[in-house]
Amino acid sequence: QSALTQxxxxxxxxxxxxxxxxxxxxxxxxxxxxxxxxxxxxxxxxQLMIYEVTKRPSGxxxxxxxxxxxxxxxxxxxxxxxxxxxxxxxxxxxxxxNFVVFGGGTKLTVx
Amino acid sequence: QVQLVESGGGVVQPGGSLRLSCAASGFTFRSYxxxxxxxxxxxxxxxxxxxxxxxxDKYYAASVKGRFTISRDNSKNTLYLQMNSLxxxxxxxxxxxxxxxxxxxxxxxxxxxxxxTLVTVSS
Numbered sequence: 001q002s003a004l005t006q007x008x009x010x011x012x013x014x015x016x017x018x019x020x021x022x023x024x025x026x027x028x029x030x031x032x033x034x035x036x037x038x039x040x041x042x043x044x045x046x047q048l049m050i051y052e053v054t055k056r057p058s059g060x061x062x063x064x065x066x067x068x069x070x071x072x073x074x075x076x077x078x079x080x081x082x083x084x085x086x087x088x089x090x091x092x093x094x095x096x097x098n099f100v101v102f103g104g105g106t107k108l109t110v111x
Numbered sequence: 112q113v114q115l116v117e118s119g120g121g122v123v124q125p126g127g128s129l130r131l132s133c134a135a136s137g138f139t140f141r142s143y144x145x146x147x148x149x150x151x152x153x154x155x156x157x158x159x160x161x162x163x164x165x166x167x168d169k170y171y172a173a174s175v176k177g178r179f180t181i182s183r184d185n186s187k188n189t190l191y192l193q194m195n196s197l198x199x200x201x202x203x204x205x206x207x208x209x210x211x212x213x214x215x216x217x218x219x220x221x222x223x224x225x226x227x228t229l230v231t232v233s234s
Contacts, residue, residue, distance in 0.1 A: 036220035038156070045224040046148075046156065051211055052218055089156050093219040099170040100146070100219045105155040 003028065003101035004090055011109040012080045020106045022073040022090030028101050030071035034093035037066060037075045039086045040105075046089070050075060077108070085110045113137040113223040115207050120228030127197050127232070133190040133207030133225055141165070141185035144210035144217050147192050149203035150227075159205070160192065164214060175201075197232045204229050 005023040012018040022029065022037075029035055037050040048057050050066035053073065063078045073092070077084055090103040119131040133145070147159040160181040161170045169181050180193040190207050205228055208221035 034218045034220070036218075038221070040156070045206065045226050046221070047224075048211070048220060048222050051220040051222070057222060087155075091158070091219065093217075096170070098173075099161060100158040102156050102158055 004103035006103035017078045028092040028094040035073040115225035117225045117228040131192040140188040142213045146208045151203040
């Protein structure tokens with residue numbers, strides 16, 4: 001059982017928007033602005049998409065955005081494209097005891 | 112460009128040991144904390160361990176604490192993971208990942224990842 005809860009799957013048609021949630025507790029997501037999101041195509045190295053809740057690394061399309069409210073963080077993908085189909089994982093800093101926790105992952109399907 | 116290349120994976124019997132290495136290039140290795148993250152077959156990503164830029168602090172997931180040791184050699188730009196008392200549930204692809212912040216602090220995000228090395232624990 002993962003520390004952070006993500007829906008197992010999400011889907012949308014090309015051009016639509018989809019939001020993936022990541023729910024934790026006040027000891028991780030709610031307690032720090034250290035949530036990050038990763039895109040993972042099977043067999044490849046994961047790629048950082050969002051860090052520190054809302055920041056986007058250079059090279060990541062602005063179709064990807066992050067937010068947080070209370071103990072739940074969200075990743076929104078706007079203008080869905082076929083290449084967005086992948087697994088998405090959230091992580092959060094969780095204090096010096098647990099340090100880093102991952103969500104269970106969400107498989108995004110572009111219909 | 113940043114490159115992280117893992118090596119040392121293979122097949123090992125339960126109770127055995129293995130040492131993974133991660134050769135880093137393209138950035139000032141001694142300035143950044145480093146992580147190990149793994150993915151078991153058919154499962155999600157799991158954070159394993161972190162070491163600060165100078166090796167002064169180390170943190171571990173509860174599932175590996177006491178069995179795994181993370182270390183680094185800044186003169187060789189190399190990160191290590193010594194894995195002892197291996198169990199079947201340690202079977203996974205192991206990734207090394209660079210922390211996104213330099214220096215002592217970390218916000219625990221991974222801005223570069225290696226391609227991973229497969230560890231299989233089986234008799």
